[in-house]
């Protein structure tokens with residue numbers, strides 16, 4: 001292969017990989033959804049419909065959504081454990097306060113690898129304490145997360 005052809009091939013390969021990387025990052029961004037919520041002195045509220053999404057004209061249900069609160073420096077992960085039951089945990093690792101990342105039904109710490117269930121129970125060290133959880137109440141269409 002001649003030098004000019006080699007450079008051209010490498011340039012094309014770089015373009016393709018950067019396009020693939022940006023597509024991959026876009027798809028990752030879509031997996032974490034920040035729901036619309038309202039905050040009062042005592043609770044946050046969000047609509048149950050925030051768990052519904054439309055993908056390719058087909059309705060599916062999210063297993064979790066994230067919400068932000070002015071009271072905490074970390075997002076709150078609200079998971080649906082079955083049709084009518086929800087749980088909410090603060091995404092602050094109890095080891096050294098890194099922000100956890102939801103992955104399937106687990107919450108993973110990117111800093112040192114601790115793992116928690118979506119209900120906040122520690123599964124793998126180095127963290128030893130469970131996550132902060134919140135009391136939840138629901139009515140027909142709304143979820144209330146009490147501080």
Ligand code: FES
Pocket residue numbers: 093094095096097098109110111112113114125126127
């Ligand atoms: S801060 Fe999460 S495992 Fe260390």
